[in-house]
Amino acid sequence: MFRDDVREGLSQAxxxxxxxxxxxxxxxxxxxxxxxxxxxxxxxxxDTRLIRRLAPxxxxxxxxxxxxxxxGSGTGSKxxxxxxSLACSGPVTYYPIxxxxxxxxxxxxxxxxxxxxxxxxxxxxxxxxxxxCARRPGQLLLVxxxxxxxxxxxxxxxxxxxxxxxxxxxxxxxxxxxTDLIKPLARMLLAYDDPAGVTAAFNRNxxxxxxRELDGDFALRNFAHEARWDQHxxxxxxxxxxxxxxxxxxxxxxxxxxxRKDETIWTESCHKFDAEEIREMAVEAGFExxxxxxxxxxxxxESLLTA
Ligand code: AVI
Numbered sequence: 001m002f003r004d005d006v007r008e009g010l011s012q013a014x015x016x017x018x019x020x021x022x023x024x025x026x027x028x029x030x031x032x033x034x035x036x037x038x039x040x041x042x043x044x045x046x047d048t049r050l051i052r053r054l055a056p057x058x059x060x061x062x063x064x065x066x067x068x069x070x071x072g073s074g075t076g077s078k079x080x081x082x083x084x085s086l087a088c089s090g091p092v093t094y095y096p097i098x099x100x101x102x103x104x105x106x107x108x109x110x111x112x113x114x115x116x117x118x119x120x121x122x123x124x125x126x127x128x129x130x131x132x133c134a135r136r137p138g139q140l141l142l143v144x145x146x147x148x149x150x151x152x153x154x155x156x157x158x159x160x161x162x163x164x165x166x167x168x169x170x171x172x173x174x175x176x177x178x179t180d181l182i183k184p185l186a187r188m189l190l191a192y193d194d195p196a197g198v199t200a201a202f203n204r205n206x207x208x209x210x211x212r213e214l215d216g217d218f219a220l221r222n223f224a225h226e227a228r229w230d231q232h233x234x235x236x237x238x239x240x241x242x243x244x245x246x247x248x249x250x251x252x253x254x255x256x257x258x259x260r261k262d263e264t265i266w267t268e269s270c271h272k273f274d275a276e277e278i279r280e281m282a283v284e285a286g287f288e289x290x291x292x293x294x295x296x297x298x299x300x301x302e303s304l305l306t307a
Pocket of ligand 1: 269270
């Protein structure tokens with residue numbers, strides 16, 4: 001729950017943290033959409049380019065009939081190509097899984113022309129378990145986890161997550177996994193600290209959300225957005241640096257905390273991978289990596305993992 005997670009994250013004796021899942025209220029979702037079209041953030045365009053390229057090939061890897069379950073579907077805009085292509089070989093059932101009821105409603109409206117859509121308003125794994133129970137006998141299941149969202153998990157948690165997805169699947173089922181790859185440092189840093197300040201606004205909106213929803217008193221101008229590369233963990237970390245010593249009160253959480261000058265609140269980790277590492281993680285989780293599609297313009301991988 002937002003209030004409890006905020007209280008827990010900000011009362012740490014060491015590094016203060018806020019979970020990145022709370023970025024996505026209506027304002028945060030709009031700011032993220034703006035990030036995806038920034039020239040410095042090539043990740044979403046690479047994901048979309050690869051999906052366009054691989055969609056016609058998918059039918060060669062999965063025989064019909066197919067059910068598609070998408071983890072964190074949003075409005076499903078990227079998935080349209082995949083559904084269209086699979087629909088050429090037979091009827092497709094689509095289970096978009098998301099916590100946003102409004103995104104799911106739009107998704108059902110827009111994807112209804114290509115598949116039989118059954119929205120599931122749930123967390124990733126609970127939603128997947130529901131889709132697994134609902135699939136019809138003889139239908140193969142294709143799980144989509146696109147956009148390198150897996151990069152926002154700690155590496156060990158990402159490995160556990162893949163194992164849990166695999167445990168839900170039967171032989172012949174598959175997972176299409178999108179992952180952002182390691183690239184030159186300056187390029188990665190710019191993607192998370194763009195000159196227009198959109199990512200900074202996205203990061204600070206987390207504090208604004210605490211003010212709005214939990215009656216907090218964060219002064220946003222007292223925090224600087226920071227993106228750093230951690231070479232050991234191979235991840236970009238986003239932080240909010242306190243520009244002065246300050247005390248914050250969050251009334252609805254019944255909680256106050258002090259921040260030292262230059263102390264940071266760690267808000268997100270964006271892990272980067274190399275293509276071989278993805279194949280190894282897949283094997284470790286009980287999958288086989290059947291094909292990998294790579295983008296040359298913005299190093300990114302789409303991996304088809306079969307159960
Ligand atoms: C959603 N996720 C894959 C994005 C990323 O790149 O890790 C979130 C993001 N954070 C800042 N910019 C984009």
